[in-house]
Amino acid sequence: MKHNLRLxxxxVKIRQGYGLTESCGATAFFISDEQVKTHPAFCARLVPTFGAEIVDYETGSAFPPGRKGELWLRSPPIMKGHLGNEAATAATFDPDGWLKTDDIVEDEEAGQIPLAYVVRTPGSELTEExxxxxxxIxxxxxxxxRRVGFxxxxxxxxxxxxxxxxxxxHSQQVIWKL
Structure with missing residues (x-):
């Protein structure tokens, strides 16, 4: 039985969006259902107070529009750091306060394609299939x-x-089964 929250x-209007635990919820959302249909991998408009940059994940340099890279966010609701762990905070934020989300993998047609990285126990013969x-199931x-990397x-x-x-x-070094 399909439950309809609208009943x-x-x-309430339910919209698809993007958010992280570190951002205390949504950071971007679709304005209309039509946007979801025409741009399924696109997260639409930023929530007010949020800034976003796409950066080269190796250098941290901001890219111009249209380039692919790592998403960085900045806003007052974003966490300030990891309590009692300065090393983790330094690894999570750049010096200007941008949150490094680690979000970079995208498929041209479907957005993100689910894949698994698996650490086998010694002696295991677990297969990709x-x-x-x-x-x-x-x-x-x-x-x-759809893909597995050991x-x-x-x-x-x-x-x-x-x-x-x-x-x-690492995935670029692994031969994937499609």
């Missing part, structure tokens, strides 16, 4: 894993946050 709250099938179709360890920051840009760099 209980007819004045086994991982794909395991995930497929537990998630909705758009969340199904690595020795998941790279993490001093705060324990997964370093996705390092995984992206």
């Amino acid at each position: 209980g709250f007819p004045w 086994q991982v794909i099938q395991f995930v497929a 537990q998630v909705t179709p758009y969340k199904k894993v 690595i020795s360890a998941i790279p993490k920051s001093a705060a324990g946050k997964i370093l996705r840009k390092e995984l992206v760099s």
